[in-house]
Amino acid sequence: MSVKNKADVVIIGGGVVGLAVAYNLARLGIKDVVLLERAYLGSGATSRCGAGIRQQWGTEMNCALARNSMDIFENMNEMLETKRDIELKQKGYLLLAFSDREMEQFRKNLKVQSKFDIPSREVTPREAKDIVPHLNLEGIVGGAFCPTDGHVNPFLVTEAYANAARRLGVDIYTYTEALDVEVSGDSITGVRTDQGLIKTDRVVNAAGGYSQQIGEMVGLDLPVKSERHEILVTEKVAPLQGPMVMSFSYNIYCQQTPEGPFLMGYGDPEEPESYNINSSWHFLEEMTRKATSLLPPLKHIRVIRQWAGLYNITPDRQPIIAESREVPGFFMAIGFSGHGFMIAPMTGVLLAEMIAGEEPSLEIKLDPERFERGDLILEPSVV
Amino acid sequence: MDPQNTIICRCEDLTLAEVEEVIAEGYTTIEEIKRICRLGMGPCRGSTCLQLIDIILARKKGCGREDIKMPTNRPPLEGIKMGELAGDVGEK
Secondary structure, eight states: OOOOSBOSEEEEOOSHHHHHHHHHHHHTTOOOEEEEOSSSTTTTHHHHSOOEEOOOOSSHHHHHHHHHHHHHHHHHHHHTTOSSOOOOBOOOEEEEESSHHHHHHHHHHHHHHHHTTOOOEEEOHHHHHHHSTTOOOTTOOEEEEETTOEEOOHHHHHHHHHHHHHHTTOEEESSOOEEEEEEETTEEEEEEETTEEEEOSOEEEOOGGGHHHHHHHTTOOOSOEEEEEEEEEEEEOSSOOOSEEEETTTTEEEEEOTTSEEEEEEOOTTOOBSOOOOOOHHHHHHHHHHHHHHSGGGGGSEEEEEEEEEEEEOTTSOOEEEEOSSSTTEEEEEOOTTOHHHHHHHHHHHHHHHHHTOOOSSOOOOOTTHHHHTOOOOOOOOO | OOGGGOEEETTTTEEHHHHHHHHHTTOOSHHHHHHHHOTTOSTTTTTTTHHHHHHHHHHHHTSOGGGSOOOOOOSOSSOEEHHHHTTOTTOO
16 A cells, blocks of 8 residues: 655644644645554553543643643534544542642642633542542541543544544545655655655654654654553453542552453553553552552452553653644644544544644643743642 | 354443444454454453454454554453552452
C-alpha cells in the first residue's frame, strides 16, 4: 500500500488525540487530511490508559479542557454516530486526603473547579464511606467528590473518532510509519513515510510517548519526557464500587469498569525516564498492597492481566497544544502527562480550530514557550 | 455449525457470528479484535479462543495459521488473588 503524495495536513499518531484532531479538521472543512499510525489505531498510550475521565484538576487549563471534554463524551454516541456505545459511566471520582496539607490543596482545587461549573465538592470521611462503603477510613482526613466524573471505553472512543473521521474523508494509514519530516528553510515541505513521501506544509505531532522523537525530526528539543506507568485488571465481579477511588498519597487510582473488572494503576515515584513498557513484579506487589489496604474486599479478587504504557510528561504536567514558533506549520498536541485520553475531545476541537484559523471555542495558553518564561502553574493532581 | 450458536470466547460470551462481524468491519489482527469485542480478555486468558481465532483469521485471509500474529502475552500466567500478591498468606 502506498500513501497519497500530498495532503493539507498530516497527523502523526493514531491515538485518541490524533484521531480527535483528524475528525475535527474534517468537520471544519479541511480537505486532504492524512493520519499516520505505525501500528494499529490506539496501540500506544490510548489503549493502555486507565479509562477514567476526571474533571477534578488543580489548574484552570486542565479544568477547562476536562469540563468541556466531558460535555463531548456525554454526547459522543450521537455526535460521532458510533456503531458501539462508548460505555460512559458517570459514578464519580472520589479523591482522598491523608493530611491537612493535602486537604488544603483539594480546597484550592475545588475553587478553581467551581469557576468552570465542575460539580465537585468537599466530603468528610463519613461521607466518603457513604459513597464507597468498603473504604478503609484509617488515616483519611477528608476528600473531594465529583459525581459526573467517571469512565469511558478507550478502544471504542478511538474507533468512534476513526470511523467518523473516515466518513468525512480523512485518509487513515495504519502500519505506516513517519520516518522524517522534511523542512526547507523554516517551513515544512513533507513527511517521509515507509510507504512513500507525502508533500504537506502542515504537520501535527500527536505521537504521545514518542512525541519528542517527532520533534527531533524538525530540529526541536521538546520539553517533554516519557515514563512508564503500570496498570492491572482483575476478573469480572458483581458491581461493588461505583466511583473511581484515587489517592495522591498512595499514588494510586482504582475503579470498577461497567463490565465488572477492576482496573487500577500506581505511579512509581522512582520510575526513570525511558521508553520501557514492560511489566514488573514490583508493581504487582505495590499495587495490590496499596489497593487492598485502602479497599480491603479487593483482596479476594484475582488479578488476570497487567501491562504498561507511557506518560509523556511536561515540567508543569499540563499539555502542549500549540503551533511551534520556530517551525511554522508544526502543530503539537503532546505532553498530556497521563491525562490525554480524558481531555482528547476538547484538544481535538481546539487544535483543529488553530490549524483552520478559526476563532477558538476556548481561550487556552498551552504553548511550549511557557517553560522558557518560567511562568509555570504546576498541576498538583497527577498519579 | 450455526455461527450464531457457536461460542468462540466463553469468558466474554462471543459467538462466531459476532467475531466474524468484527473481522468484516476491517479488524484483521488479534490485537485489534480483542480491543473491540474483548475476545481473550477474560479470566481464562484466551486459552480457548486464541486457539480458534487464528484459524478463523487464517481462513479469511487465505494464509496459514502460523502467519497470524498472536497478541502480547501479559503476566501473570494465571489469575492470582490480590490478597496473595499483597502478602496476606493464609488468609481466606
